[in-house]
Amino acid sequence: MNQQIQEEACDWFVRMRDAQGGTGGAADAAAQSALLSWLRRSPDHVAAYLDVAAIWREAAHVDVDAHLDMATRLAAARNDDDITELRPLASHLVSARSTGRAYGRLAIAATVLLALGAAWFLVPAQWTAPRYATQLGELRSIKLDDGSTIELNSSSRIRVAYTERERRIELLEGQALFRAAKDPGRPFIVDAGASVRAVGTVFDVYRRSKDAVVTVVEGSVAILPPDAAGGGEGATLLTAGKQAIVERSAPIQPKPVNVSAATAWTQRQLMFEFTPLAEVVGEFNRYNARKLQVEGEALRAFKVSAIFVSTDPAVLVKFLRELPAVEVVETDASILIRSGND
Numbered sequence: 001m002n003q004q005i006q007e008e009a010c011d012w013f014v015r016m017r018d019a020q021g022g023t024g025g026a027a028d029a030a031a032q033s034a035l036l037s038w039l040r041r042s043p044d045h046v047a048a049y050l051d052v053a054a055i056w057r058e059a060a061h062v063d064v065d066a067h068l069d070m071a072t073r074l075a076a077a078r079n080d081d082d083i084t085e086l087r088p089l090a091s092h093l094v095s096a097r098s099t100g101r102a103y104g105r106l107a108i109a110a111t112v113l114l115a116l117g118a119a120w121f122l123v124p125a126q127w128t129a130p131r132y133a134t135q136l137g138e139l140r141s142i143k144l145d146d147g148s149t150i151e152l153n154s155s156s157r158i159r160v161a162y163t164e165r166e167r168r169i170e171l172l173e174g175q176a177l178f179r180a181a182k183d184p185g186r187p188f189i190v191d192a193g194a195s196v197r198a199v200g201t202v203f204d205v206y207r208r209s210k211d212a213v214v215t216v217v218e219g220s221v222a223i224l225p226p227d228a229a230g231g232g233e234g235a236t237l238l239t240a241g242k243q244a245i246v247e248r249s250a251p252i253q254p255k256p257v258n259v260s261a262a263t264a265w266t267q268r269q270l271m272f273e274f275t276p277l278a279e280v281v282g283e284f285n286r287y288n289a290r291k292l293q294v295e296g297e298a299l300r301a302f303k304v305s306a307i308f309v310s311t312d313p314a315v316l317v318k319f320l321r322e323l324p325a326v327e328v329v330e331t332d333a334s335i336l337i338r339s340g341n342d
Contacts, residue, residue, distance in 0.1 A: 004133050004140075009048035011131070012038065037145050038130065133157040134174070137287045137311050139268065147181035148188065151266050153206075154287045154310075162186075175206040177217075177266055194246040195224040197235075204263055211247035215262040216240050223252055270308045277302040281337070284313045292316075295338040299326070 039045050134140045134152050142150040144160065146167060152158065156174025164186070169178070171192040180188035182200030190196040192207040194214070201219030205212060214223055222235040226248045236252040238244050243257035261271035270283050278300035281292040287310040294300045308315055313335065320337055321328050327340040 005044050005048050131159045136289060146183060149179045151177040153265055171205055171207050177204045177263055193226050197222045211245050213245050214238060215243040215257055217259050225252060265310060268310050270310050272304050272306055274303045274305055276300060277304055280304045287311050288313055290334060292335045299339055
């Protein structure tokens with residue numbers, strides 16, 4: 001199972017457990033709905049939540065079997081159309097009854113899941129911002145409650161915070177392609193140092209160490225730089241087919257861009273047009289554990305125009321080996337590219 005899914009399950013369980021213990025704030029129907037939506041998104045989410053609940057039961061040494069009316073709860077799981085995803089789980093719990101300890105492990109998990117819709121679940125508002133992340137070389141597609149989707153690139157992290165007035169996504173690290181569903185009453189905002197505001201738009205945001213790169217595929221966005229005042233003053237409009245690099249205390253200068261190249265990563269491809277080798281190597285290193293290194297300023301500035309598979313630097317290495325006066329030294333940990341004249 002994806003490690004990120006397990007982490008998300010732990011996060012959700014801790015929130016719910018603490019809230020049930022009386023430390024939560026006022027009941028939040030939107031938060032309960034968000035958790036249910038997360039569970040329904042994949043059978044893996046349900047399985048991960050069950051695992052977390054079972055582990056908690058053992059660690060806390062809580063005996064819940066004596067006061068669980070499993071027959072009633074399983075009947076509800078079978079018949080309640082609002083939790084149809086739990087029907088296979090119900091039959092699984094029945095078959096586990098005879099296994100004793102396994103039944104006890106799943107019983108507490110079933111109690112937690114079946115009680116999600118209960119009014120006594122109290123969820124603090126600050127805990128209702130789901131986080132998503134990808135590992136090295138992993139791509140992930142996320143569908144949000146409003147119909148918007150996010151394609152998350154390798155080694156990236158986001159936090160989602162929806163309210164009645166706005167849809168806000170914080171890009172904590174890495175890159176994502178956003179397809180914002182139309183909702184004029186709730187702007188779609190991505191924070192990546194700068195603030196990128198849209199309504200119904202497709203755009204890409206790449207957060208780097210010192211700046212952010214914004215590329216618009218469809219529609220338009222308004223970019224508010226990091227040091228701009230609130231209220232939209234100083235915003236720059238970026239339209240389809242344009243890209244802008246946003247950094248603190250520097251003017252935003254939109255420029256035409258090859259959108260296919262900028263978003264090729266969603267197809268596990270890297271497209272380069274007269275790109276310095278140093279940048280090419282940097283992109284490959286975002287997807288691969290064995291890092292590429294380039295020595296020599298002339299070689300770092302060497303221009304590359306080609307299409308590669310992001311997770312397979314072998315083609316790039318083969319291409320470089322065929323260049324005159326270029327030496328490639330491979331080890332288990334890295335691939336060194338240097339001038340053969342050195």
